[in-house]
Amino acid sequence: MDGLTLSRIVAELREEVLGARVERVRLADPSTLLMKLYRPHRRPGHVWLLLSVAPRWPRVHLVEHVPEESAEPTPFLLLVRARLRGARLRAIEQVRCDRLVRFSFERRASVPVELGEDADEGETVEGSEDAVDEETILVAELFGHAANLFLLDASGRVRARLQAHGQAPGEVYTPPASEKRDPWTLDREEFRAIVSGERPLAESLKRTIEGFGSLYATEVEARWREMSPAAAPSPDLAYAAFRSVLEDLACSRHPILYSREPLERWDPARASPRDVLLSAIPLSQARGWSATRWESFSQAAEVYYDLVRRAERFQQMRAALQRHLAAQIEKRERLRRRLDEDQRALGDPELWRRWGELLLANAHMAVRTPSGFLVTDHYDPEQRVIEVPTSAATPQQAAAEYFQRYRKAKQGARVIAERQAVIERELEELRRIQERVKAADALPALEHIARDLGLAPSGERSAGKRPTPTSPKRGAARIPGVYHFRSSDGFDILVGKSAEDNERLTFRVAAPHDIWLHAADYPGSHVIIRRAKGQVVPPRTLLEAAQLAAFFSQARHSSTVVVTYTERKFVSKIPRSKPGLVRLSEFRSLTVEPKIVAERVLTEG
Structure with missing residues (x-):
């Protein structure tokens, strides 16, 4: 920021x-x-x-x-x-x-x-x-x-x-010294002196002018180049671009959230934190991006940081899983190479048995040589004489050694073959999981893979747990009178079928911290987004639930519908009213197109 x-x-x-x-x-x-x-x-x-x-x-x-x-x-x-x-x-x-x-x-x-x-x-x-x-x-x-x-x-x-750095308790607090210039009082000549060096314009602004981070420094450079299409833009035009950014900031009232893809199609599996920008002014550098205006800077900031943290966390978890899988695959491939070496070191058990039998068969006729015994090979149709290498003193001792090597090689070959089969199965499974990680398009999918591997997903309670989108005990139950959907982010969305079902869903099924939605000014279904207490509902899930609330209402055929949403605890029943009629003590609204985007889950009654 x-x-x-x-x-x-x-x-x-x-x-x-x-x-x-x-x-x-x-x-x-x-x-x-x-x-x-x-x-x-x-x-x-x-x-x-x-x-x-x-x-x-x-x-x-x-x-x-x-x-x-x-x-x-x-x-x-x-x-x-x-x-x-x-x-x-x-x-x-x-x-x-x-x-x-x-x-x-x-x-x-x-x-x-x-x-x-x-x-x-x-x-x-x-x-x-x-x-x-x-x-x-x-x-x-x-x-x-x-x-x-x-x-x-x-x-x-x-x-x-809060953190163990900076000024220590007991010291008089002094703000960090800054040699940067105040952007609001900077005149043309001072600006020319700042940008006259060899550094790129954006880098010079970030280093020397207070308040300018990458976003607005890059915006000044983008406007500068638009003003001056020549190969060498002039410093005076750079100052004009700088002043235009400040003038826009001075009169800005509503923040703008820029994203490469519309927010309803934001996909952390394909996005990165650089694919979304929070700005107080229109940006030339983001021309062609999707732009969403917000009434409040805090609302826009909350959505922005949720998007970038989700994208960053997805990429970090995917990278961590890929590193873990690559390490596990490399570990097993090393083990496979060592097993191949062990198998070669054991030699051919049939050869050891054959030489042992020839030594015994030729025990009284074997001729001693410096490196072994000369024996007749009875397995050779031509009965040729071969040398069997050994350092033993007698053919009988040499035969005993070869029979021992035969038994060891045969047993070792069986064990190695069993271990090789296990390793091949593990490698096949690890490579299959690698493909699952590569194809995963949502954080819950990666968390599920991490748990399958016996890893605690980053963010578990021991290190500040963020719960998974749905609670298995709540999400898996059959609930009569509701349509059951699952959002792109993995949250359960419940839609009432009738007025009585709406009342039961809102006041008996939904938890106080669940999100409640309804088409404004039109009869329709109550919609509930289930979540853990304190859990942030991603903008995409909120949008998909609002689209369901609009679709399951009498405004279904309108091009756009206003949908109100709030926490369930702010919804109360109107005394002695018909089923499904409620009042809201607090709520917010958004405008959506009536349609079904969330996945249907066929478990409802």
């Missing part, structure tokens, strides 16, 4: 959460802090703020789909809870145009902070009227591998840090 995009998110956060009260604080993983904020007189009243300092994707934004808590409490988390529970968020400030954000909280000194995790969501915490406000500052440094969170007291001293 570059500084210019971060500035738009900070501006949005000021509008959304200033004055909100901190109700809960937890760690989604060792690098990600989550805060539940209560906003009086706003709907929804509760929102979650995510602050992640993961080296690959450091970021700050609101989230709708809250990751489950998987990290053990740390001293940092315990101190943040003690200092921030019940506090109100009074200020959000981005330092310069850098990737550094300060969150200032105030709490009445007498506010009790011993709130249990099971406290009511609407519970308020009030201090006495004569209490003194305590200020606490949370600083988010989003500098890639150096990213960190710092908890400061009112004097600016570091009380705790």
